Amino acid sequence: MDRDPLGSALQDAGLTSYQADAYITLLEQGMTPAVDIAKQCSVPVSQIYDVLRALERMDYIETVDQDKLHARPKEPISVLRELRSRGERMNEAADAIENRWQRPAVSDHKVSVVKHEETVVDRARDLIRDAESFIELSATVDQFRSLTNALEDAHERGVVTKVAVFGGDLDERLADIDLEGTVTEIRACRIPGPFLLIADRTRTCFTPNDWANRPFGVLIDDYILSFIFHWYFQTGVWALWETVYEDDEPPYVYMTLEEFVRDVAPLWKDGATVLVTIDGSWVSTNEPCEITGAVTQIDYPSVYRSEGRPSFEELAGFLQLEIAAGGELYAVGGWGAVYEDIEAVRIVLEDIRFEDPTSAGGVDADARDGASGSNVDDEPSEMSGASKHD
Numbered sequence: 001m002d003r004d005p006l007g008s009a010l011q012d013a014g015l016t017s018y019q020a021d022a023y024i025t026l027l028e029q030g031m032t033p034a035v036d037i038a039k040q041c042s043v044p045v046s047q048i049y050d051v052l053r054a055l056e057r058m059d060y061i062e063t064v065d066q067d068k069l070h071a072r073p074k075e076p077i078s079v080l081r082e083l084r085s086r087g088e089r090m091n092e093a094a095d096a097i098e099n100r101w102q103r104p105a106v107s108d109h110k111v112s113v114v115k116h117e118e119t120v121v122d123r124a125r126d127l128i129r130d131a132e133s134f135i136e137l138s139a140t141v142d143q144f145r146s147l148t149n150a151l152e153d154a155h156e157r158g159v160v161t162k163v164a165v166f167g168g169d170l171d172e173r174l175a176d177i178d179l180e181g182t183v184t185e186i187r188a189c190r191i192p193g194p195f196l197l198i199a200d201r202t203r204t205c206f207t208p209n210d211w212a213n214r215p216f217g218v219l220i221d222d223y224i225l226s227f228i229f230h231w232y233f234q235t236g237v238w239a240l241w242e243t244v245y246e247d248d249e250p251p252y253v254y255m256t257l258e259e260f261v262r263d264v265a266p267l268w269k270d271g272a273t274v275l276v277t278i279d280g281s282w283v284s285t286n287e288p289c290e291i292t293g294a295v296t297q298i299d300y301p302s303v304y305r306s307e308g309r310p311s312f313e314e315l316a317g318f319l320q321l322e323i324a325a326g327g328e329l330y331a332v333g334g335w336g337a338v339y340e341d342i343e344a345v346r347i348v349l350e351d352i353r354f355e356d357p358t359s360a361g362g363v364d365a366d367a368r369d370g371a372s373g374s375n376v377d378d379e380p381s382e383m384s385g386a387s388k389h390d
Helices: 003-012 017-029 034-040 045-057 077-102 117-130 141-156 170-174 223-240 257-269 365-373
Strands: 061-065 069-073 111-114 134-140 160-166 185-189 195-199 203-207 217-221 242-246 252-254 273-282 288-299 320-325 328-333 342-353
Touching (some): 003 017, 017 034, 034 069, 045 061, 117 203, 141 160, 203 223, 257 273
Parallel strands (some): 328 342
Antiparallel strands (some): 111 217, 185 242, 195 203, 203 217, 320 328
């Protein structure tokens, strides 16, 4: 290595240009008076003593006071060790840079963390516009207002939209928003909470809003993580507050098995025939399916012990429906079904009938065998107060 590349390498190792030049001169000349070193390199005579003292402190050289100051290079054991160590670290750094460069961009990951609330809300707006089945949203009034156009479009496409809005004077602040045609149901939360959107079971946007010490947002594209946020929304937000608006025109549509069972289990146990259409997917193939039939069985751990509507806690574990359709019986599970025949994505409550109050479970042989061909408009439904939220 000639003088210029060696000097550059020494500067990369932490020496100044004067120190590198003086050290190279000593390597070439050996023991040399300080003034002569300055004459043979670029260091001014006025600075040569400071440069040599600095090199001595770094263990590159040693100085000797004779009639005048002399300097000589030390055996470079520690210098070589440090330079070689730096070289290895540089190679490792180069490998690390190359590895990170080849990784997917943040947008390709399942979870992305962002710094600004606006980024999360903008992403939520895009997801609402792309939604195909259902939306769960928790937001301030202002955030909800900024998303109403996208929510209207989703509602018009038949997307079920459940919105929890929080803030002060909600009745007054919501009065100028036309909720009809915008949401399926809206609930008023009196305690501040996070901004949260779950769309179509796989996409989630979250930010803790203003009350967090450090604002941040999380964007998720993952089925299981979205399920966790859904349970927070359902039990920590939605179930706690009162409904202020509901689009209650039949047919009644449910996007989770838990909410469906909470509403219909008491009626089914009283002997009602419950007719439903299940939109979902076959668990074995993940192919989409649709069946219409009668509920013949509802199973969850305390089904025979609880009275009235079961709680979300009772339905949080094992929950399964049995549906009779086309002469067959199908096991229907909820979000993340594993052992059932069908994972329900959309449950339409077609009709509730008290045809035979003495029949166990409310379904006779005809209903079991021919439910898939039932015409729910053949006779008036005897809902007996069976509103979705009774």
